[in-house]
Amino acid sequence: MTRITGVSLRRVLDSRGNPTVEADVLTESGGFGRGAAPSGASTGEYEAIELPANESIAAAREHAVPRLEGVYAGDQRAVDNALRAADGTDDFSAIGANSAVAISMAAAKAAADVLGAPLYQHLGGAFRGENFPIPLGNVVGGGEHAKEATHIQEFLAAPVGAPSVSEAVFANAAVHAAVADVLDERGVPAAKGDEGAWAPPISDADAFDVVDEAVDRVEEEVGFEIRFGLDMAAAELYDDDEGAYVYGDETKSTGEQIDYVASLVDEYDLAYVEDPLDENDYEAFAELTDRVGDRTLICGDDLFVTNVERLREGIDTGAANSILIKPNQIGTLSDAFDAVELASRNGYETVISHRSGETEDTTIAHLAVATDAGFIKTGTVGGERTAKLNELVRIADDAV
Numbered sequence: 001m002t003r004i005t006g007v008s009l010r011r012v013l014d015s016r017g018n019p020t021v022e023a024d025v026l027t028e029s030g031g032f033g034r035g036a037a038p039s040g041a042s043t044g045e046y047e048a049i050e051l052p053a054n055e056s057i058a059a060a061r062e063h064a065v066p067r068l069e070g071v072y073a074g075d076q077r078a079v080d081n082a083l084r085a086a087d088g089t090d091d092f093s094a095i096g097a098n099s100a101v102a103i104s105m106a107a108a109k110a111a112a113d114v115l116g117a118p119l120y121q122h123l124g125g126a127f128r129g130e131n132f133p134i135p136l137g138n139v140v141g142g143g144e145h146a147k148e149a150t151h152i153q154e155f156l157a158a159p160v161g162a163p164s165v166s167e168a169v170f171a172n173a174a175v176h177a178a179v180a181d182v183l184d185e186r187g188v189p190a191a192k193g194d195e196g197a198w199a200p201p202i203s204d205a206d207a208f209d210v211v212d213e214a215v216d217r218v219e220e221e222v223g224f225e226i227r228f229g230l231d232m233a234a235a236e237l238y239d240d241d242e243g244a245y246v247y248g249d250e251t252k253s254t255g256e257q258i259d260y261v262a263s264l265v266d267e268y269d270l271a272y273v274e275d276p277l278d279e280n281d282y283e284a285f286a287e288l289t290d291r292v293g294d295r296t297l298i299c300g301d302d303l304f305v306t307n308v309e310r311l312r313e314g315i316d317t318g319a320a321n322s323i324l325i326k327p328n329q330i331g332t333l334s335d336a337f338d339a340v341e342l343a344s345r346n347g348y349e350t351v352i353s354h355r356s357g358e359t360e361d362t363t364i365a366h367l368a369v370a371t372d373a374g375f376i377k378t379g380t381v382g383g384e385r386t387a388k389l390n391e392l393v394r395i396a397d398d399a400v
């Protein structure tokens with residue numbers, strides 16, 4: 001009943017105003033699913049390849065769509081295997097990971113539609129829907145997401161003590177608002193970066209101070225524990241030629257970077273640090289994890305790129321203790337699930353994540369609930385971010 005009868009692809013806008021791929025999947029019995037590919041700005045060197053939207057659509061129409069007709073949408077592995085076979089490369093460079101992930105997500109939604117089940121339940125089973133991820137909310141940022149702002153890409157509110165996902169979502173929005181107040185009191189003007197976080201022209205040290213203060217204020221208001229974390233996106237800071245991390249006029253050797261991050265973890269009681277080191281440096285990741293991994297999450301994003309081979313190397317070397325999961329980094333939901341499973345079996349925390357370029361697609365909210373992920377990183381404010389956050393609130397309210 002869930003045989004795919006049609007796949008259509010089109011160019012739509014993403015949140016940066018760039019073209020991205022949207023896919024519609026139709027099944028024999030009238031099931032319908034729609035998915036849209038997000039897009040990164042600080043992409044990892046080892047990610048699956050995103051092609052220009054029109055090229056990706058043309059290639060997918062020619063090679064993937066004919067293979068998908070007749071495949072059961074409910075058999076996600078069959079759908080994703082058909083996408084891999086149609087592409088024929090390791091990194092989706094023939095049809096583009098953007099078309100692949102859009103189709104993969106659309107097929108899952110079409111199958112859920114036929115079943116009359118919420119997407120998280122189709123993906124995760126009947127017993128999912130009780131546990132919710134803690135949302136990591138980007139409240140201050142710079143790096144590749146906003147020029148002339150902080151070197152560190154993201155300062156993330158982490159409402160670890162929130163009694164419900166809804167209270168967590170509102171707490172992050174309150175921290176975002178409190179950051180605006182603190183900046184205003186200090187006379188600092190701030191635009192917003194790609195993900196809706198404030199992008200003030202201040203030093204990283206000042207940003208720590210601002211976020212710390214904003215978190216304290218909101219913590220007092222709501223009465224539960226809020227910590228914060230970082231995405232350092234350190235592969236963007238690392239200069240291969242210099243062999244050092246570059247912060248404007250200052251540089252840090254790998255050893256200094258490890259000391260710096262370890263001191264930040266202790267000074268600010270950071271709950272989470274993503275990509276604190278370069279994406280090629282498993283050894284440095286392992287050293288930092290050894291030093292602070294008992295009290296914070298060291299998460300691999302560009303390091304692992306949702307790829308089981310790279311994660312396996314991390315497990316073998318003791319690099320990081322959590323993994324960021326971005327379906328478009330690897331190209332299909334099946335591959336993303338495999339990464340989640342390998343991580344969970346080895347005691348790595350999973351963090352389901354958006355990209356800096358997003359759409360209204362809400363698949364990652366369902367993916368987080370379906371996989372029982374500990375965290376989700378999907379922004380704080382802005383329509384393409386609130387789409388996912390509000391979907392989490394609806395799932396918790398049994399209203400999807």
Ligand SMILES: O=C(O)[C@@H](CO)OP(=O)(O)O
Nearest residue numbers: 040041042043354355356
């Ligand atoms: O680095 C990241 O984790 C992401 C999302 O916040 O950014 P981008 O999508 O630009 O890679």
Ligand SMILES: [Mg+2]
Nearest residue numbers: 231274275301
């Ligand atoms: Mg990252």
